[in-house]
Amino acid sequence: MISLNSYGIPFTKSIKRLAISDLRVHLPPYQHSVDFILPIGTDILSAFDGVVIEKQMTSKVGGVDKKLKEIKYVNYMVIKHVNEEYSLYGHLQYRSSSLSIGDNVSKGLKIAKSGLSGLMNVPHVHFHVYKIDNQGEDYSIPIRFDSRVQIYYPNRESNSLYKLLKSYNM
Ligand SMILES: [Zn+2]
DSSP states (O other), X not given: OOOXXXXXXXXXXXXXXXXXXXXXXXOTTSTTOEEEEOOTTOEEEOSSSEEEEEEEOOOOOEESOGGGGSGGGOOEEEEEEGGGEEEEEESXXXXXXXXXXXXXXXXXXXXXXXXXXXXXXXXXXXXXXXXXXXXXXXXXXXXXXXXXXOEEOOOTTOOHHHHHHHHTTO
């Protein structure tokens, strides 16, 4: 069940798109998450029209220390859209958004900057679209994008991801 809404890429088109969906990192129910490799400080855009319903921008720490897996270390925002779909943007920069809960946003509006917050090794923005089940639990769904995005699925045996990242000077 791919998303009904057609989402934009959450950053400007002039940036090279490297989208990775690593199932070892994104465990169910977040297996449909996509990490876009981006320089730190890139403007992050709302992927669709909606309303800001969650915002956490207080973390100044990020890196590979396992304790950073806790949600309190990740700066993120959630935007609610029509069709009961929600988009989440993670690893944002400390206090990089002037938006408030309840603000309306349109597709393409700048909402924050990418950063290094929470558990991460390579600068990227985490993006997923989710719905909420009858028990109130959220679960990710495959994302329909409004333009072509090639998503790379690394696997344990391959070091091609590493090579790919090197080609991006990261
Ligand atoms: Zn991610």
